Amino acid sequence: MAPTRIGSPMRGVALQLARLSIRQNAIPKSFSSSPARSITTSSASRASISSITTSADGYVPVKPFAEQTVLATIHQFPSLEPLRLETYPANHLYLPTRRDILHRAIVYEGDLTREGTASTKTRYEVRGSARKIRPQKGSGRARLGDKKSPMLRGGGVAHGPKPRDFSTDLPKKVYDLAWRTALSYRFRKGELIIVDNAIEIESPSQRLLKHIFDLHDRERGSGRSLMVTLENRPLLEQALDKMDRRRQALTWEEVDVKDLLELSRIIIERSALYNILREHVEDLTHKKNRYLIESSPPSDLESRLGWPEFRNLMQTPASEREAVRPDVYQDVCYGRITHAEDLPDGPEKTNLRISAYELLAESFDLRRKQLPSLQPLDADVKRKEEIASQKTAEKEVLSASISALEAHIRLAEAGYQSFLLEAQAAEHRRDVYNWKGQAELAEEQEGIASDNRTDLAGARVELLQAKKQLAETRAQVCYNMDDLKGYEKLMKEARVLEDGLEEARAEAEQVVGEEEEPESISEEMETLAEEERAQAEAESSKKEKESK
Missing domain, CATH: 3.40.1370.10 (Ribosomal protein L4/L1)
Incomplete structure (x- = not known):
């Protein structure tokens, strides 16, 4: 019978064996032979034993992952x-990649985003009477309490959700x-x-x-x-x-x-x-x-001309953005023009000037869109003129006339600004097309600008005339009230407006004459051509008669 000390397993052997490395090639090849020591002590045996040592020259240390x-x-x-x-x-x-770690993080984030605001009322929170709906016995139906019971429509909710934290x-x-x-x-x-x-x-x-x-x-x-x-x-x-x-x-x-x-x-x-x-x-x-x-x-974007201003415009509240947009466009345009003046002649300077003038033309278009509509102003003028015509007393007539003239001035100013802005936008686009070499489009914009300049001259005459009439009417009111200082001041203003009105009329006639001059020249050329054709036909008919 073997002793129990030998028959029982050795304590700790299984644990130590489990800790051993099982990597391939963990033991060098030089250790593949038996390491048992020879009995002999000859020099040859010592030499064979010493040959089992290996060189560490090919060893590459493993760098820690950190x-x-x-x-x-x-x-x-x-x-x-x-x-x-x-x-x-x-x-x-x-x-x-650790899928378990990612899953835990996503669940954690999802739980944080849950609001947990779902809430229902229990029978004790529902508002209503506590009277018992029907008697406990005698009806032959199921017993019921008050109308707040969870079994009835409109009653409380049993075991319903309440606000809670899901995190x-x-x-x-x-x-x-x-x-x-x-x-x-x-x-x-x-x-x-x-x-x-x-x-x-x-x-x-x-x-x-x-x-x-x-x-x-x-x-x-x-x-x-x-x-x-x-x-x-x-x-x-x-x-x-x-x-x-x-x-x-x-x-x-x-x-x-x-x-x-x-x-x-x-x-x-x-x-x-x-x-x-x-x-x-x-x-x-x-x-x-x-x-x-x-x-x-x-x-890289802030170094570009006008980009910081444009970004600030986009960050402006939407209710205020359209009101400040023309001013921003004009500021950027003038900055680009100033920068272009310092550049040598070349494509960069031309492109910068083109972008500046396109932006300036767009700013004028935006300003024109912000002007009040002419139709309501015109209707207001007609209404006030009709009211003035119905008055009989001199004081009421003068007051109604002043109101009508003020409305007329607002209408004339809106028309004047509209013609001016449209003419300026067309002139800048004409310059842009000239720089691009698009002659036909430039000529078209020149025609638009010329037409608006003509209308602008007429609108200026109308505006000055309305202002002059308003000053004279107010002077008459001051005279009736024995306000001589106000009367003299307003009459002086009316005389200044009269001088400006004469200049505006002269400019308007000059503009109209410049436009009609090419038409008159063409008409004269056509008349001369017709006369020459008639003379040639007469001579040819005369020669035919002589030949006969």
């Missing part, structure tokens, strides 16, 4: 052109790991595009943004992109709103783990990625980071 790095390509927005390579820690952008807990270190795991998953698949500049566009144009997305689809494959920015990009957000894609642009504070996993690719600003990584490394550094990038303006 010290490993990966190279990421930095791109340029919107073309996504590669600019340079940048090094990131492997435990930031090259972590293995769950998740350790901060686990959540930080989920953030870096999601970024690593995208980086491993080549779907994390880091851009060096701000993700912003020149104007909130739906067409421009669609062209950019089409370019990304051709270069990176079809699918939508999530754009993560450091701060709000107003022009980009407005363009996305027009395309019903508002959730495609988020700041680094608005994005979450679920957003990082939803769309086809992520385009993220380098500064935004820096803040995300610095915010979610507490499980590595064991301390909260306090140094984050706060602002990253689009410097």
Whole structure:
């Protein structure tokens, strides 16, 4: 019988064997022979024993994962052109995919977003009488209490929902790991595009943004992109709103783990990625980071003439935007013209002047649209003139006449400004077409400007005449009230307006004469041609008679 000490298993052997490495080639080939020592002590045996030592020259030490790095390509927005390579820690952008960690983070975020406001009233919260609906016995029907019973329509709800908090807990270190795991998953698949500049566009144009997305689809494959920015990009957000894609642009504070996993690719600003990584490394550094990038303006766009003013215009409240738009356009136009004067003659100067004059013409069009409509003003003038004609007393007639003349002046000023702005816009467009070499369009705009200048001269005469009549009427009122100082002041104003009226009439006649002069010359040429044809026909008929 074997002793129990030998028959029982050796304590700890199974545990130590389990701890042994089972990697292939863990033991060098030189140890494949038996390590038993020979009995002999000859020099040959010593030499054979000494040959089992191996050289460590080919050994490459394994670098800890925390010290490993990966190279990421930095791109340029919107073309996504590669600019340079940048090094990131492997435990930031090259972590293995942990589906369990990602699932826990997404459930945690979903629970946080639940409002938990569903609420129903119990039978004790429903308003109503507590009287018993019918007697307990004798009706042959089921017994009932008051009308607030959950079994009756309009009564309370049994076991209904009440406002509650659905949020769950998740350790901060686990959540930080989920953030870096999601970024690593995208980086491993080549779907994390880091851009060096701000993700912003020149104007909130739906067409421009669609062209950019089409370019990304051709270069990176079809699918939508999530754009993560450091701060709000107003022009980009407005363009996305027009395309019903508002959730495609988020700041680094608005994005979450679920957003990082939803769309086809992520385009993220380098500064935004820096803040995300610095915010979610507490499980590595064991301390909260306090140094984050706060602002990253689009410097490449801000260097363009007029872009900062245009961005401020887009950030103006919608109710005030159209009122200040013409002023902004004019300021940008004058800035471009001033800058163009310092440039040498060439395509750059010409293009800058063309853009400036196009913007100025558009500002004049916008100002003209802001003018009051002429039809209501004209109707107001006719109504007040009719009222004045119905008055009989001198005082009432003068008062009604003043009111009618004031309405007439408002109408004349609106017409004058309309003709002036339309003429100025046409003249600037004429200059633009001349610089572009489009002679026919330039001539067409010249005709529009000429017609409006003619109407402008007539409107100026009408305006001055109405102002003169108003001054004379007010002077008459002052005279009737024995206000001699007011009478003299208004009569002096009327004489000044009379002089201006004479000049305006002379200018109007000159403008009309310049337009009619080419027509009279053409008529004279046609008359001379007809006379020459008649004379030639008479001579030919005379020769025919002589020949007969």
